[in-house]
Amino acid sequence: MIADHLTGIEQFGADLWKLADDLRANSGLASNEYFMPIMGLLFLRQATNRYYAALATIEADKAAGKMPDRPLVDADFRRRRAMLLPEAARYDVILDMPKDGQIGAALTAAMEEVERHFPPLAGQLPKDYERFDDELLESMMRKFDTEALRNAFGDVFGRIYEYFLAEFSKQGAHDNGEFFTPPSIVQTIVNVIEPDHGIVFDPACGSGGMFVQSSHFIEDAGQDTMKRVTFYGHEKNETTAKLAQINLAVHGLQGTIRAGNEAITYYKDPHELVGKCDFVMANPPFNVDEVDADKVKGDKRLPFGLPGVNKAKKVSNANYLWMSYFYSYLNENGRAGVVMSSQASSAGRDEAIVRQKLVETGAVDVMIDIRGNFFYTRTVPCQLWFFDRAKERDPQRADHVLMLDARNIYRKVSRAIYDFAPEQQKNIAAIVWLYRGQADRFLKLVESYIAQAIAEGRATAEPLADYDKALGKLINLVQPFVTENRDPDPLAETWSELTGVRATLAADIAGFDAEVSARAADWAGAARDNAGLHAARAGLHPMAERCRDMTKQIDLAAKLAGRVVDTAIKELDARDHALWPNAEVTRARKALEAARAAAVEALRTARYFVKQADWLQERFPDAALRDVEGLVKLVSRAEIAAHDHSLTPGRYVGVAPEEVDEDFDFEEALRSIHIDLKGLNEEAAELAARIARNFEELGV
Structure with missing residues (x-):
C-alpha cells in the first residue's frame, strides 16, 4: 500500500x-x-x-x-x-x-x-x-x-512525535540531526529494497516507521508480516523506543528493540547481527562528530577503516561509520536503504577513501537525490543510498550504479512541506524495476494508470450532472429578477455570457460522456503489451484535453454566476426586491460551489492518471531503462572514479529541460482577470462614491 x-x-x-x-x-x-x-x-x-x-x-x-x-x-x-x-x-x-x-x-x-x-x-x-x-x-x-x-x-505516532519535537523545541533531540523520517521517504525506501522476508534491522529506529511501512508492503502482497520477517531495532532515546513499541503493537506487530546506552550503535551491537540481516533500513543522525575514535577502532563492522579522526581523537564525521555499519550488517544477498545527508555523497579526504572502497565492492546499487522541505522541521535536502550485496557477485551489475535525481519530483503539501504523491512513489519504483530488468512490472503499472483514468472518467458522470443541476437551479432562481427590463442593464453582459457558457458546457458534458464510453470500449479490446499500452494511452489524450477544457468552463460558469449575484445585490439592491429569493439564492450559491469543487476534482483525477501514464511511457518508450536528461542515468564505476568517486546523482544526470505548463491558457487567464478586474473597478467606484457622500455629510 x-x-x-x-x-x-x-x-x-x-x-x-x-x-x-x-x-x-x-x-x-x-x-x-x-x-x-x-x-x-x-x-x-x-x-x-x-x-x-x-x-x-x-x-x-x-x-x-x-x-x-x-x-x-x-x-x-x-x-x-x-x-x-x-x-x-x-x-x-x-x-x-x-x-x-x-x-x-x-x-x-x-x-x-x-x-x-x-x-x-x-x-x-x-x-x-x-x-x-x-x-x-x-x-x-x-x-x-x-x-x-x-x-x-499509517505512522500516526511518528507524525505526532515529530510535531511535538518541533513545537516544544526539544533541541536535544535535534542537535545531532535526529528527526522523524517522513512516511513518503520511508515508503520510497521500502519500494526499492522490498523487505519481504528474513531479518529487517533499523539501527536508528525512532518511532518504528520503517517497520510499519515494511508491514504494509508485505500485507499488500497477501503475506503475514510476522510469518515473513523478524524486526530488530536500536534507539538510544528510551522514550522514543517506547513509542516504537507502541507503534508496532497498535499495528499488530512485534519487534525486539534495544534502548538506552546498550543501543548506541557506534559502540554496541546488542543483537549481534553482523552479516545476518536480509534488510537494513535507517535514517541515522547526520554529520555527528563526537564519536570516540579509540572506542570504535578495530570494530569488525568497519571493514573500510575510519573516515578521519580529528585532534580531539573523535571521528571527524560519523556519516561513513553508518555506511560501513549498514554494509556490514547485510548478509551475502542483503539489501539496505538509508537516508543520508546530501553532503556525504561527495565528501572529501578520508571520507572519500571510505566511499571509494564502498563503490569498489560493487554493492552500491541506487542513489536518489531528494529536494529540501521533505522533513517536517528542517528544510535540508537529503539522499537515499541503496546497497545490494548480491550485486557484488554479478560482474555486469557490480560495475554500474543507478543515479536518480528526484529533486524535480514532488508535490507541495503546504507552504513548508513537500512529499511524494503515491503515484510519484510508484513511478520512482518503476524506474528501479526497469533497472532490474522487470519490464513486466513497469507495464502493469502503466496498465493500471490507463484503467484508472477510464474508471475515473466514468466516475465524472455524477459530479458533472450535479454541477449542471446546481448551476441550473441558481440560474432559474435569479432569472425572473435578472430578465426584468432595465436601461441601462448592469447584468445584461454577464448574464448573456453565463447562459452561453452553460449551453456550451451542457453540450461538452454530453460529448465527454460519449468520449469516455468510446475509450472504455477500445480499452476492453486493447492489447496489454507495450505497443498496445502506447496506443491506448494516446487514445486517452482527447479525453484528458476535454477534462482540462471543461474544468475551465466549469470554473468560468461558477464565477459568472457569482458575478451575476454580486452585481444584483450591490448595484440593484436585489435583496429588497420581491422577485429575489434571497435565502434560496444563498443556499444555491453554496451548493454550486460545492458541486463545482467536486466536478473539478473528478475531472482533475481522470486527467491525472493519463498524465502518470504519459510520464512513464514518454521517458521510457521501449519499457526499458535508458538515460533521461535531468532524471536518471546508469553510471559505470569507471565514470564514478573519474569524478572522485562522487555518488551525487545530479553530477551525472544533467539538468532537466524546463517543462512547459500545458495547462496555462493565456486567453482564459485574461478572461478571468477581466471578470475579477471589472468587479474590483465597480467596488472601487462604489467606495469612492460612499467616501464622497460621507465628506458631503460632514460638510467638507
Missing part, C-alpha cells in the same frame, strides 16, 4: 497545538512530562480504531462462511493487524463512562490491562493519568475523538 499520510496535516498540527496550549495552561506540567500521556491516549485511540476495523472484517468473514462462529481469540485480531482490546481499554467505552472523577484511574487501569494482554508492551505505556484533572482529561480525549483521528492510519 502506498498511503497518503499528509492530507490535512496543517489542520492536524493546529489541533494538536490547541491541545498543547490546554495542557500547558491547565496541567502545570512541562512538555516532557505530558508528552507520553498524550501518546498513550493516541495509542488507545488508534488501537480502538483497529480493533473495530478488525472486528468488522471478522464478522464479515463469519457471515461469508470463511471462519466458524466461535468466541474470538487474540490470534483472530493479530492476523488482521490489531489487538483484542479488553472492553475497559477501548477509547469510546472510557469516554462514554459516567463522569464521576474516575477518568484518570480508568485510563491507568486501561493501560495496565493492555500490558497484561500484550506482553511486548509491558512497562512501555504511561500509567500516571491520575495526576491530571478529570475535566482536562475529558477535554483531551474529546479532542482525540475527531473524525480524522477515528479514521487515522
Whole structure:
C-alpha cells in the first residue's frame, strides 16, 4: 500500500497545538512530562480504531462462511493487524463512562490491562493519568475523538512525535540531526529494497516507521508480516523506543528493540547481527562528530577503516561509520536503504577513501537525490543510498550504479512541506524495476494508470450532472429578477455570457460522456503489451484535453454566476426586491460551489492518471531503462572514479529541460482577470462614491 499520510496535516498540527496550549495552561506540567500521556491516549485511540476495523472484517468473514462462529481469540485480531482490546481499554467505552472523577484511574487501569494482554508492551505505556484533572482529561480525549483521528492510519505516532519535537523545541533531540523520517521517504525506501522476508534491522529506529511501512508492503502482497520477517531495532532515546513499541503493537506487530546506552550503535551491537540481516533500513543522525575514535577502532563492522579522526581523537564525521555499519550488517544477498545527508555523497579526504572502497565492492546499487522541505522541521535536502550485496557477485551489475535525481519530483503539501504523491512513489519504483530488468512490472503499472483514468472518467458522470443541476437551479432562481427590463442593464453582459457558457458546457458534458464510453470500449479490446499500452494511452489524450477544457468552463460558469449575484445585490439592491429569493439564492450559491469543487476534482483525477501514464511511457518508450536528461542515468564505476568517486546523482544526470505548463491558457487567464478586474473597478467606484457622500455629510 502506498498511503497518503499528509492530507490535512496543517489542520492536524493546529489541533494538536490547541491541545498543547490546554495542557500547558491547565496541567502545570512541562512538555516532557505530558508528552507520553498524550501518546498513550493516541495509542488507545488508534488501537480502538483497529480493533473495530478488525472486528468488522471478522464478522464479515463469519457471515461469508470463511471462519466458524466461535468466541474470538487474540490470534483472530493479530492476523488482521490489531489487538483484542479488553472492553475497559477501548477509547469510546472510557469516554462514554459516567463522569464521576474516575477518568484518570480508568485510563491507568486501561493501560495496565493492555500490558497484561500484550506482553511486548509491558512497562512501555504511561500509567500516571491520575495526576491530571478529570475535566482536562475529558477535554483531551474529546479532542482525540475527531473524525480524522477515528479514521487515522499509517505512522500516526511518528507524525505526532515529530510535531511535538518541533513545537516544544526539544533541541536535544535535534542537535545531532535526529528527526522523524517522513512516511513518503520511508515508503520510497521500502519500494526499492522490498523487505519481504528474513531479518529487517533499523539501527536508528525512532518511532518504528520503517517497520510499519515494511508491514504494509508485505500485507499488500497477501503475506503475514510476522510469518515473513523478524524486526530488530536500536534507539538510544528510551522514550522514543517506547513509542516504537507502541507503534508496532497498535499495528499488530512485534519487534525486539534495544534502548538506552546498550543501543548506541557506534559502540554496541546488542543483537549481534553482523552479516545476518536480509534488510537494513535507517535514517541515522547526520554529520555527528563526537564519536570516540579509540572506542570504535578495530570494530569488525568497519571493514573500510575510519573516515578521519580529528585532534580531539573523535571521528571527524560519523556519516561513513553508518555506511560501513549498514554494509556490514547485510548478509551475502542483503539489501539496505538509508537516508543520508546530501553532503556525504561527495565528501572529501578520508571520507572519500571510505566511499571509494564502498563503490569498489560493487554493492552500491541506487542513489536518489531528494529536494529540501521533505522533513517536517528542517528544510535540508537529503539522499537515499541503496546497497545490494548480491550485486557484488554479478560482474555486469557490480560495475554500474543507478543515479536518480528526484529533486524535480514532488508535490507541495503546504507552504513548508513537500512529499511524494503515491503515484510519484510508484513511478520512482518503476524506474528501479526497469533497472532490474522487470519490464513486466513497469507495464502493469502503466496498465493500471490507463484503467484508472477510464474508471475515473466514468466516475465524472455524477459530479458533472450535479454541477449542471446546481448551476441550473441558481440560474432559474435569479432569472425572473435578472430578465426584468432595465436601461441601462448592469447584468445584461454577464448574464448573456453565463447562459452561453452553460449551453456550451451542457453540450461538452454530453460529448465527454460519449468520449469516455468510446475509450472504455477500445480499452476492453486493447492489447496489454507495450505497443498496445502506447496506443491506448494516446487514445486517452482527447479525453484528458476535454477534462482540462471543461474544468475551465466549469470554473468560468461558477464565477459568472457569482458575478451575476454580486452585481444584483450591490448595484440593484436585489435583496429588497420581491422577485429575489434571497435565502434560496444563498443556499444555491453554496451548493454550486460545492458541486463545482467536486466536478473539478473528478475531472482533475481522470486527467491525472493519463498524465502518470504519459510520464512513464514518454521517458521510457521501449519499457526499458535508458538515460533521461535531468532524471536518471546508469553510471559505470569507471565514470564514478573519474569524478572522485562522487555518488551525487545530479553530477551525472544533467539538468532537466524546463517543462512547459500545458495547462496555462493565456486567453482564459485574461478572461478571468477581466471578470475579477471589472468587479474590483465597480467596488472601487462604489467606495469612492460612499467616501464622497460621507465628506458631503460632514460638510467638507
